[in-house]
Amino acid sequence: MQRPAPAKFELLVRRDDTEDFELRQVASVVGYLNSRPRRVDPESYEISELRSRLAVSPGFILKNTATDRFLLLSAQERFLWDQMDGATALQEIATAYVLKYGEFDFEIIPSLLRKLQRAQLLTFEPRSRLRAALARNRGRVVVKALELALTSLERIRISSQNVQGFFQALYRFGGFLVFTPLAAVVCAALAGVGAAAAVMLFRDVRDMLEGFGGHALRGVLTVKLVFFASVALHQFVHGLACVHYRRRVREFGFTFLHGFVPTFYVDVTDIFMASRRARVVTAVTGALVHLVLGAVAFIVAAQAPTGSFTQAFAAASGIIQWQALVVALYPFCFIEMDGYHILVDVLGVPTLKADAIAYAKRILTGAGRLRQGREELLWIAYVVLSTLSVAGFIAFNVWIIFSATH
Amino acid sequence: MQASAETLAFLHDVRVLEAFSDEDLAALTERLRERDLRRHQILFREGDRGDEMFIVRRGTILISKAVTGKVEQVLVRVEPFDFFGEMSLFDGSPRSATAQAETDVELLMLGRDSLQAMTEAAPRAAAAFFYAMVQVFMERLRRSTLQVAEATRWGLEATGLDVEAR
Numbered sequence: 001m002q003r004p005a006p007a008k009f010e011l012l013v014r015r016d017d018t019e020d021f022e023l024r025q026v027a028s029v030v031g032y033l034n035s036r037p038r039r040v041d042p043e044s045y046e047i048s049e050l051r052s053r054l055a056v057s058p059g060f061i062l063k064n065t066a067t068d069r070f071l072l073l074s075a076q077e078r079f080l081w082d083q084m085d086g087a088t089a090l091q092e093i094a095t096a097y098v099l100k101y102g103e104f105d106f107e108i109i110p111s112l113l114r115k116l117q118r119a120q121l122l123t124f125e126p127r128s129r130l131r132a133a134l135a136r137n138r139g140r141v142v143v144k145a146l147e148l149a150l151t152s153l154e155r156i157r158i159s160s161q162n163v164q165g166f167f168q169a170l171y172r173f174g175g176f177l178v179f180t181p182l183a184a185v186v187c188a189a190l191a192g193v194g195a196a197a198a199v200m201l202f203r204d205v206r207d208m209l210e211g212f213g214g215h216a217l218r219g220v221l222t223v224k225l226v227f228f229a230s231v232a233l234h235q236f237v238h239g240l241a242c243v244h245y246r247r248r249v250r251e252f253g254f255t256f257l258h259g260f261v262p263t264f265y266v267d268v269t270d271i272f273m274a275s276r277r278a279r280v281v282t283a284v285t286g287a288l289v290h291l292v293l294g295a296v297a298f299i300v301a302a303q304a305p306t307g308s309f310t311q312a313f314a315a316a317s318g319i320i321q322w323q324a325l326v327v328a329l330y331p332f333c334f335i336e337m338d339g340y341h342i343l344v345d346v347l348g349v350p351t352l353k354a355d356a357i358a359y360a361k362r363i364l365t366g367a368g369r370l371r372q373g374r375e376e377l378l379w380i381a382y383v384v385l386s387t388l389s390v391a392g393f394i395a396f397n398v399w400i401i402f403s404a405t406h
Numbered sequence: 407m408q409a410s411a412e413t414l415a416f417l418h419d420v421r422v423l424e425a426f427s428d429e430d431l432a433a434l435t436e437r438l439r440e441r442d443l444r445r446h447q448i449l450f451r452e453g454d455r456g457d458e459m460f461i462v463r464r465g466t467i468l469i470s471k472a473v474t475g476k477v478e479q480v481l482v483r484v485e486p487f488d489f490f491g492e493m494s495l496f497d498g499s500p501r502s503a504t505a506q507a508e509t510d511v512e513l514l515m516l517g518r519d520s521l522q523a524m525t526e527a528a529p530r531a532a533a534a535f536f537y538a539m540v541q542v543f544m545e546r547l548r549r550s551t552l553q554v555a556e557a558t559r560w561g562l563e564a565t566g567l568d569v570e571a572r
Contacts, residue, residue, distance in 0.1 A: 006563055007557075007559040007563055008560070009557070009560060010480040011477055011478065011479055012468065012470045012477070012478040013476055013477050014478070015476075019448050019506065020446055021506070023468075028559070028560045028562075029564075030564075031560070031563070031564030031565075032563060032565070032566055035564060035565060035566070113566045114566070117567065
């Protein structure tokens with residue numbers, strides 16, 4: 001369908017107080033070019049560079065701190081974002097873009113404006129005169145209190161801000177120990193001893209699982225329920241890591257993952273604003289809970305009398321904990337767990353799963369052709385590895401249950 | 407004013423008077439008054455009191471409505487054979503917009519008293535006049551609706567507001 005011509009207004013502009021006037025046709029495009037988009041106030045957003053080994057130019061993550069919405073910006077978009085100060089017209093911004101990059105992409109500005117508006121990071125409205133006046137007179141106690149009160153009222157959110165204090169207290173009263181070199185050494189030692197115990201136990205897995213007394217399936221399900229509690233601990237450690245890097249824990253809760261998997265969750269998306277090291281540490285430390293718990297479980301099982309319920313229960317718990325460790329850190333399983341987030345962070349491709357699945361679907365349905373680009377190879381590798389991994393994971397669990405029941 | 411052949415011929419082509427007989431037109435012409443405006447002369451301003459309508463005989467009248475400061479939006483250009491100002495003729499309300507000559511203009515004025523007299527003296531002609539007036543009102547209402555939609559489109563285009571995604 002052909003797009004209609006830009007809408008126009010005919011305006012009559014009077015000169016002084018005489019009857020003389022001038023007629024002006026004002027097309028909407030003129031209004032658009034003269035509009036002065038203004039990004040939200042500096043305290044309402046954060047921007048952080050996202051380096052990638054694949055991408056040629058760096059990307060940026062822009063966060064609306066009021067709504068906790070995130071946007072990925074290219075370097076060009078970042079340049080445009082910096083121009084949007086409310087005083088510069090779009091036409092001037094476009095000119096600055098041409099001077100900077102020597103070319104102009106006619107879609108980049110409208111596209112960016114749409115993105116920013118959706119994320120509530122942009123406004124065409126003039127800055128609040130009241131807030132501007134308050135900011136100018138911040139030296140006065142009453143004005144400062146009023147400004148603080150207004151800021152607090154703007155940031156009121158249900159539940160999301162209430163957990164930060166709890167996690168900070170948890171960190172202060174012992175949680176910080178998790179992020180010490182000593183903790184890392186203890187973790188590594190436990191992993192080694194636990195692995196040795198597991199190897200020893202699995203030499204005679206049949207005797208060990210007899211501890212369930214002929215009710216192995218029921219026993220395994222009970223272990224799964226206990227494991228569920230450890231997921232909460234996993235999330236707590238994510239939150240502690242977030243606090244460790246001085247970022248905010250937005251939410252802690254319980255949900256059904258994908259609509260049916262009950263799980264605890266913690267919102268640590270604020271860590272995107274920290275360094276890559278911080279993001280990786282936050283992702284890994286949560287998963288290491290399962291490494292430690294699994295190792296302890298295997299050690300307990302190894303020390304327990306052979307064929308006792310304690311040994312069977314501890315060994316089964318160890319298996320499940322270490323499985324959880326693998327699932328959490330292994331990125332190729334179609335689930336966006338910690339390992340997946342680390343992978344996409346390192347590769348600089350935050351939409352890897354969605355892009356890979358969409359590409360595979362296009363190939364399988366004949367809607368697209370197989371190409372040998374770098375991204376296409378990455379997508380194919382992700383889909384193939386994930387498919388094989390999920391199949392292997394299911395087979396392993398079937399084998400475990402089969403071994404326990406026969 | 408005098409009912410010259412030229413004036414009667416002109417009035418025959420005025421839409422709201424098309425159904426008038428020569429006698430009715432001649433009677434009406436006697437009740438009309440002439441008014442000349444030089445280029446850019448203001449006939450009336452938005453908010454002024456008034457109780458007459460105008461038929462444009464020559465030239466162009468701009469009807470505009472104040473938007474902000476010295477800026478007004480041009481609502482319509484009134485060309486020869488067309489009329490304006492009828493809203494105050496009927497309800498006596500203040501003028502809803504400003505009328506100003508874009509060029510040198512010749513107008514014919516019909517006052518409320520004259521309309522009243524015409525209605526009593528020639529009810530058949532008056533009925534035709536009002537019927538034609540209603541048709542013109544409906545056309546103008548449709549045009550106003552389009553203008554509202556166009557103004558909305560202008561605003562959306564000028565701000566780049568992405569409404570579909572909300």
